Amino acid sequence: MNEEFRRKGLEKWRFKAIYILLGVILVIYVIRLFSLQVINGDDYLEQAEENRLSKVSEATSRGNIYDRNGIVLAQNVPSYNVVITPAYLPTDTGTTENIYRDLSKLIDVPVTNGVINDTTVKYFTPCQTEFGIKEIVLIGDTNEPYSPVKIKCNVSEDVAMVIREKEDDWPGVGISIEEVRQYPTGNLTSEVVGFLGPITAEDEDYYVDRGFVANRDKIGFAGIESNLNDLLMGKNGSRLIEVDNAGKEIRDVEPPIEPAPGESVTLTIDSRLQTAARTALVSEIEFWNTYLGRILSQNGVVIAMNPKTGEILAMVSYPNYENNRLERLIPAYYYNQLAEDPLKPMLNYAIAAEQPPGSVFKIAAAIGALNEEVVTPEQQLECPGTISVIQKYSPNDPGTPRLYYSYDREGHGMCDFLKGFKLSDDVYFYKIGGGFNDEVPDVGLGTYRLAEYSRALGYDRETGIELPGEISGLIPDPDWKRIYRAENWSTGDTYIATIGQGYVLATPLQVLQSFAILANDGKYMQPTIIKDILDSQGNVIKPFEPKLVWDITKDPLINVLDDYNDPTGEKKIVEPWVVAKVKEAMRLVVVSGTAEVPFADEKIPSAGKTGTAEYCDNVAQEKGICTPENWPTHSWYVGYAPYDDPEIAVVAFVYNGGEGASVAAPIVAKVLEAYFDLKSIDAATTGY
Numbered sequence: 001m002n003e004e005f006r007r008k009g010l011e012k013w014r015f016k017a018i019y020i021l022l023g024v025i026l027v028i029y030v031i032r033l034f035s036l037q038v039i040n041g042d043d044y045l046e047q048a049e050e051n052r053l054s055k056v057s058e059a060t061s062r063g064n065i066y067d068r069n070g071i072v073l074a075q076n077v078p079s080y081n082v083v084i085t086p087a088y089l090p091t092d093t094g095t096t097e098n099i100y101r102d103l104s105k106l107i108d109v110p111v112t113n114g115v116i117n118d119t120t121v122k123y124f125t126p127c128q129t130e131f132g133i134k135e136i137v138l139i140g141d142t143n144e145p146y147s148p149v150k151i152k153c154n155v156s157e158d159v160a161m162v163i164r165e166k167e168d169d170w171p172g173v174g175i176s177i178e179e180v181r182q183y184p185t186g187n188l189t190s191e192v193v194g195f196l197g198p199i200t201a202e203d204e205d206y207y208v209d210r211g212f213v214a215n216r217d218k219i220g221f222a223g224i225e226s227n228l229n230d231l232l233m234g235k236n237g238s239r240l241i242e243v244d245n246a247g248k249e250i251r252d253v254e255p256p257i258e259p260a261p262g263e264s265v266t267l268t269i270d271s272r273l274q275t276a277a278r279t280a281l282v283s284e285i286e287f288w289n290t291y292l293g294r295i296l297s298q299n300g301v302v303i304a305m306n307p308k309t310g311e312i313l314a315m316v317s318y319p320n321y322e323n324n325r326l327e328r329l330i331p332a333y334y335y336n337q338l339a340e341d342p343l344k345p346m347l348n349y350a351i352a353a354e355q356p357p358g359s360v361f362k363i364a365a366a367i368g369a370l371n372e373e374v375v376t377p378e379q380q381l382e383c384p385g386t387i388s389v390i391q392k393y394s395p396n397d398p399g400t401p402r403l404y405y406s407y408d409r410e411g412h413g414m415c416d417f418l419k420g421f422k423l424s425d426d427v428y429f430y431k432i433g434g435g436f437n438d439e440v441p442d443v444g445l446g447t448y449r450l451a452e453y454s455r456a457l458g459y460d461r462e463t464g465i466e467l468p469g470e471i472s473g474l475i476p477d478p479d480w481k482r483i484y485r486a487e488n489w490s491t492g493d494t495y496i497a498t499i500g501q502g503y504v505l506a507t508p509l510q511v512l513q514s515f516a517i518l519a520n521d522g523k524y525m526q527p528t529i530i531k532d533i534l535d536s537q538g539n540v541i542k543p544f545e546p547k548l549v550w551d552i553t554k555d556p557l558i559n560v561l562d563d564y565n566d567p568t569g570e571k572k573i574v575e576p577w578v579v580a581k582v583k584e585a586m587r588l589v590v591v592s593g594t595a596e597v598p599f600a601d602e603k604i605p606s607a608g609k610t611g612t613a614e615y616c617d618n619v620a621q622e623k624g625i626c627t628p629e630n631w632p633t634h635s636w637y638v639g640y641a642p643y644d645d646p647e648i649a650v651v652a653f654v655y656n657g658g659e660g661a662s663v664a665a666p667i668v669a670k671v672l673e674a675y676f677d678l679k680s681i682d683a684a685t686t687g688y
Contacts, residue, residue: 055239056240057216057237058238058239058256058257058259059178059216059259060235060237060259060260061259061261061536062076062179062181062233062261062262063231063232063234063261063262063263063264063265063534063536064076064265065193065224065267066266066267067189067269067270067274068267068269068270068311068531069270070266071185071271072184072185073183073185073193073269074181074182074183074193074224075181075182076180076181076182077180077182078178078179079153079154079177079178079179079328080155080156080160080176080177081127081150081151081152081155081175081177081178082103082107082150082151082155082159082160082163082173082174083149083150083173083174083175083176084133084137084140084148084149084151084172084173085140085145085146085147085149086137086141087141087145087172088171088172089137090171097111099170099172100133103133103163103170104132106162107152108152109151110132110133111132111133111134112133112134113130113131113132113135125215126149127150127153133151136150137149148174150176153328154180154328160175180327181195181218181328182324182327183327186322186323186324187320187321187324188275189271190223190320190322190323191223191316191317191350192269192467192529194221194222194223194225194226194227195220195221195222195223195225195326195327195330196218196221196225196326197218197326198214198330199214199217199218211235211236211238213236219233222346222348222468223348224265224267224466224467224529224530227468228265228466228530231263232263232264233262234261234536235259235260237259238257239257240254262536263534263535263536263541264535264536265530265532265533265534266530266532266534267529268306268311268312268313268528268530268544269312269313269315270313270314272674273313273314273671273674274314274316276670276675277302277314277316277667277671277674278316280302280666280667280670280671280674281300281302281652281654282318284654284663285297285298285300285318285654288658288663296658297635297654297656297657297663298343299318299655300318300652300653300654300655300657300667301316301318301349301508301652301653302314302653302671303315303508303509304650304671305512305516305527305648305649306648307515307517307519307640307646307649308520308525308546308647309525309546310516310525310528310546310547312465312528314671315348315529317350318349319345320345321345321346347469348467348469349508349653350508350509351463351467351469351470351471351507351508352469352470352471352507354474354506354507355505355506355507355615355653355655356501356502356504356505356506356613356615357500357504357505357511357636358499358500358611358612358613358614358633358634358636358660359426359499359500359609359610359611359636360500360511360514360610360637360651360660361454361459361499361500361506361511361514361611362424362429362500362609363609364450364454364459365432365433365450365453366582366585367453367518367579368445368449368453368454369432370417370581370582371453371572371574371575372445374432374440374444374445375417376417377416377418379416379417380414380415381416381420381431381432381439381440382413382414383406383411383412383414383415383428384406384427385405385406385409385410385411386403386411386427387403387404387427387430387431387436388401388402389401389402389434389436391490391491391492392490392491393487393489393490394488402492404426405629406425406427407426407612408425411427412425412428417585418581418585418588421582421593422589422591422594423594424589424593424594426499429498429499430495431444432444432445433445433446433495433497433498434446434491434495434498445498446494447478447489447497448477450497451475451476452557453574454475456557457514457517457518457552458510458513458514458524459475459506459510459514460474461473463509463510463513463526463527464526464527465509465527465528466528470507470509471507473506473510474503474505474506475504476497476502480503481503500613501614508651511651512638512650512651513527515586515608515609515638515640515649515651516640516649518579518583519607519640519646520646521553521576521579522552522553522554522579523548523551524548524549524550525547525548525549526546526547526548526549531544532544552573552574553574553576553579555573557573586607587605587606587607589607589609590605590606590608593610594660594661595608595609595610595637595661595665597661598661598665598666598669599639599665602669603676604641604672604676605642605643605644606672607639607640607641608639608665608668609638609639610637610660610661610664611634611636611664612634612659612661613634613636614631614632614633615633615656616631620632620656633657634653634654634655634656635652635657635658635660635662636651636652636653636660637651637660637664637665637667637668638651638668639665639668641672641676648672651668652665652667652668652671
């Protein structure tokens with residue numbers, strides 16, 4: 001049987017079957033080999049090259065920010081980070097444990113803490129984790145064993161030196177140095193300078209395409225840091241290196257591309273004047289809160305500008321935030337505190353909050369009424385404390401009588417233009433703005449012409465200041481009201497718009513700009529906060545050049561206002577004598593008008609205008625203080641000096657501050673005094 005079985009096993013067909021099977025296997029291998037090497041060879045070669053080659057980003061240096069005198073507002077400083085390279089740790093477990101324990105005592109990070117899982121690894125962020133040293137090293141070893149992983153960031157220089165001294169005893173443990181942003185002036189200038197934050201998911205593709213690293217590099221989140229981010233950020237360098245299968249660097253494959261440092265910026269801000277402006281604002285608010293025994297106000301704005309050049313010399317928005325607490329990272333608790341604060345400290349009220357301007361807006365009606373010959377400067381109008389006006393919503397509307405009041409219910413007798421302006425008489429402006437019987441025929445200046453002249457002074461448009469978040473304010477007209485309020489324009493709408501109330505809204509910067517135009521004899525200079533652009537060596541590569549936007553005494557208003565509907569179509573300008581007369585009236589405000597008291601001791605002759613603006617916003621409504629005929633009021637004042645040759649114009653706004661003459665005007669007086677004191681100090685120091 002066995003012999004017979006053996007003979008059967010040697011039959012030829014069995015050998016053929018084995019040969020065929022081996023042949024099929026060989027063909028499969030040949031086909032697969034052909035596919036790998038010929039058909040898909042290029043793809044696999046590319047993948048192999050990708051595994052062999054690695055591109056490393058070399059961080060650039062962000063440009064600095066200075067004030068106009070060279071004071072540093074934002075700069076880069078070294079931050080010392082404790083790192084461990086897992087692949088270089090001792091192979092002996094006991095030695096490694098000893099290193100962990102000694103390091104833990106030095107940097108106050110636990111040896112072990114927490115459990116690692118897929119979720120915790122996914123959201124692991126170096127220096128912002130509860131993990132201990134072991135867990136952090138394990139994550140680093142799993143991902144890239146030859147890459148240093150951060151154990152603790154921003155340790156002191158003394159700790160860094162200790163670790164460097166122990167590098168021989170603690171293999172794998174080291175110090176890495178990276179640049180972090182520092183803001184030496186803190187909240188003094190934070191509303192202007194801003195702060196940095198991590199690249200957001202929304203912007204990640206944009207910055208990664210430009211060579212930046214999402215989890216390392218930072219971008220501007222506010223202020224100049226945000227608006228000039230691309231200029232300040234520079235460009236990262238890069239290295240193409242060869243690595244082994246464990247990720248260990250072997251050599252440079254190509255010559256490295258060096259980082260290009262960001263450009264630096266000199267601002268027009270004078271940090272000394274900024275200090276004086278902030279001190280004046282905060283001390284005035286605190287004085288009234290203490291004097292009244294209640295919280296009158298908690299926020300306000302001060303802006304100073306050179307009207308001849310448009311340079312912003314100071315910009316204070318109070319309250320603001322401490323950007324030096326956001327230097328290395330943004331603490332969640334502090335950011336949430338800022339975000340939930342009802343006073344909105346992260347909002348720059350100077351450019352991003354629109355308020356009723358009140359009587360400071362009367363300059364628009366003033367130049368319009370004189371230029372359109374609605375009244376003459378010498379014409380006398382009766383200025384009682386109250387007038388009755390027939391309120392109409394259409395030409396055919398018979399109307400109903402309605403009383404309109406002046407802030408002084410006793411009235412001011414007979415007023416010519418100068419008296420009506422210096423005393424800020426509401427009835428005088430009601431009449432020239434909306435007309436009144438035979439005294440001021442028809443509709444006076446009228447709604448459309450009022451809007452035209454106010455826009456010529458810079459209202460209802462963004463100024464273009466180099467800061468994020470600016471809004472345009474609002475100059476209403478009948479078309480706007482029909483579209484956005486579904487109502488007809490009324491007689492009273494014109495009256496109250498003339499005195500900067502009703503639907504009229506403006507930012508403090510717009511209000512300041514309107515006065516700067518008149519102070520500069522009708523020339524609208526582009527407001528700017530950028531003085532010079534510097535290269536990485538500190539050389540000026542783009543010096544400041546003042547830019548004339550328009551001149552209302554030379555450029556026809558229909559040309560400069562081409563973005564707006566102008567129903568008249570007339571190519572008219574503002575006559576120079578009109579500007580001069582309004583400037584004369586603003587001087588009288590200080591000499592014998594509503595601002596006489598706060599400027600009684602002025603050393604340099606100035607001019608200006610007070611404003612007390614009624615409001616009823618959501619805050620006032622929640623407090624239940626919107627009482628008819630007794631609404632709460634904001635405090636405004638705008639002034640410039642010297643009167644005959646203006647160098648500086650200043651606006652002060654205090655939310656719920658009350659009378660402009662009592663609260664805002666003293667702030668401007670202090671800022672003007674500080675400016676000229678600093679000018680004297682500089683002259684004594686430099687000799688010119």
